Amino acid sequence: xxxxxxxxxxxxxxxxxxxxxxxxxxxxxxxxxxxxxxxxxxxxxxxxxxxxxxxxxxxxxxxxxxxxxxxxxxxxxxxxxxxxxxxxxxxxxxxxxxxxxxxxxxxxxxxxxxxxxxxxxxxxxxxxxxxxxxxxxxxxxxxxxxxxxxxxxxxxxxxxxxxxxxxxxxxxxxxxxxxxxxxxxxxxxxxxxxxxxxxxxxxxxxxxxxxxxxxxxxxxxxxxxxxxxxxxxxxxxxxxxxxxxxxxxxxxxxxxxxxxxxxxxxxxxxxxxxxxxxxxxxxxxxxxxxxxxxxxxxxxxxxxxxxxxxxxxxxxxxxxxxxxxxxxxxxxxxxxxxxxxxxxxxxxxxxxxxxxxxxxxxxxxxxxxxxxxxxxxxxxxxxxxxxxxxxxxxxxxxxxxxxxxxxxxxxxxxxxxxxxxxxxxxxxxxxxxxxxxxxxxxxxxxxxxxxxxxxxxxxxxxxxxxxxxxxxxx
Numbered sequence: 001x002x003x004x005x006x007x008x009x010x011x012x013x014x015x016x017x018x019x020x021x022x023x024x025x026x027x028x029x030x031x032x033x034x035x036x037x038x039x040x041x042x043x044x045x046x047x048x049x050x051x052x053x054x055x056x057x058x059x060x061x062x063x064x065x066x067x068x069x070x071x072x073x074x075x076x077x078x079x080x081x082x083x084x085x086x087x088x089x090x091x092x093x094x095x096x097x098x099x100x101x102x103x104x105x106x107x108x109x110x111x112x113x114x115x116x117x118x119x120x121x122x123x124x125x126x127x128x129x130x131x132x133x134x135x136x137x138x139x140x141x142x143x144x145x146x147x148x149x150x151x152x153x154x155x156x157x158x159x160x161x162x163x164x165x166x167x168x169x170x171x172x173x174x175x176x177x178x179x180x181x182x183x184x185x186x187x188x189x190x191x192x193x194x195x196x197x198x199x200x201x202x203x204x205x206x207x208x209x210x211x212x213x214x215x216x217x218x219x220x221x222x223x224x225x226x227x228x229x230x231x232x233x234x235x236x237x238x239x240x241x242x243x244x245x246x247x248x249x250x251x252x253x254x255x256x257x258x259x260x261x262x263x264x265x266x267x268x269x270x271x272x273x274x275x276x277x278x279x280x281x282x283x284x285x286x287x288x289x290x291x292x293x294x295x296x297x298x299x300x301x302x303x304x305x306x307x308x309x310x311x312x313x314x315x316x317x318x319x320x321x322x323x324x325x326x327x328x329x330x331x332x333x334x335x336x337x338x339x340x341x342x343x344x345x346x347x348x349x350x351x352x353x354x355x356x357x358x359x360x361x362x363x364x365x366x367x368x369x370x371x372x373x374x375x376x377x378x379x380x381x382x383x384x385x386x387x388x389x390x391x392x393x394x395x396x397x398x399x400x401x402x403x404x405x406x407x408x409x410x411x412x413x414x415x416x417x418x419x420x421x422x423x424x425x426x427x428x429x430x431x432x433x434x435x436x437x438x439x440x441x442x443x444x445x446x447x448x449x450x451x452x453x454x455x456x457x458x459x460x461x462x463x464x465x466x467x468x469x470x471x472x473x474x
Contacts, residue, residue, distance in 0.1 A: 012037045016220065030064075042168050049143060052122050052159060070116040078160060082175045086102075095337040109201050112237055118171075127155050133408060133411065135155050144162065147470055156177075179415025179419070185441060189468060191223050191428060194426070196448050198239055200233055213419040213420055223459050245452045248455040262383070311348070319346040339397070378447075424451045426454055429467045
């Protein structure tokens, strides 16, 4: 087993994002020192984990040498190669965009990260268009899990998770259209929050998509980093349609009604370490004074039919990209270079085109079904994924489409519901599989707009049960 932890006696130390930002703010270290330390770590880690799509070290050093303001002024980070960064190519994890030039301007979410003071070292890897949770890629070497390099980092925010877990940067940008922040967080022993739909700006906000499932956020090593980032971002992107979050700086102090959903209709046999982690967390929540009940999963919101509808909608999006990539993404788009998985999804959409309107109609009704099933609960506890991170070969790049999809849906069946509903969800690294020595995550979800409640509860769990840290085992 080969672990990768870059923590060192340098400017970053082993601090989380808040800790590093506070030391920069106090003058204990400079932004330039923090960025230099992160770049040195990145140069050592990259041959081992392959987490960067594009590096931008020179511009990072240049920005760190100037005046940087914001809550995270001078904090080194990285942006997922899913959103535009001015001066860097937008690759979306696809060889179909190999001919694309650098982006002329940055996306709204990139500008939010810049506004809160972070300094990006480059862009991070993802599977093609973020359509799977594998980190074994056609377009480059696999992004490896720092806990065990023979295992995937999860996805689609693969490189972001690997960089944070390995200690290269304390916090990194991620995107989540079906679990793509929360799944790699669980795989790599991190905290990953998918905010409510619209909480942070997204390119899809202005797209004419029938169901908007994607959200941006961060992966971090502490709940406190999630709280501080969301509060800082909210200052630059207030969302009047949602309740304000503000700075969450203390754990919950009142009892909640918490429902437990321990299995999925797609996979009724999660790994024993995952079952134990959910049960132990439920027990902890009871000890903390919450009212915990088991949820009847025999509902339209959590059936196999929902999974089928989600996959068909996913396929519809893949098909739209395959056919219209030149217009939708970049004139340099070359559809002949698409992966077999993307082509398989597009073919699934073509074969079932008559079913797509019905699937979209049912997905649009999902919020009502969600409220019907979970309305009596303030928070729902479930696994994040069914097993600790599988080996690279389990979701390998050379699998045929159907095998890949079957394995993906069995592993990552818990998170897509919250994307369709638009509700916030957070993965917490509460346990360790002692046989595999890999982290195990559990998932907490709240109603739309209730990030504050969710973060208060997450702080309470973190305070009551310290999370396993890679630095303790490296």
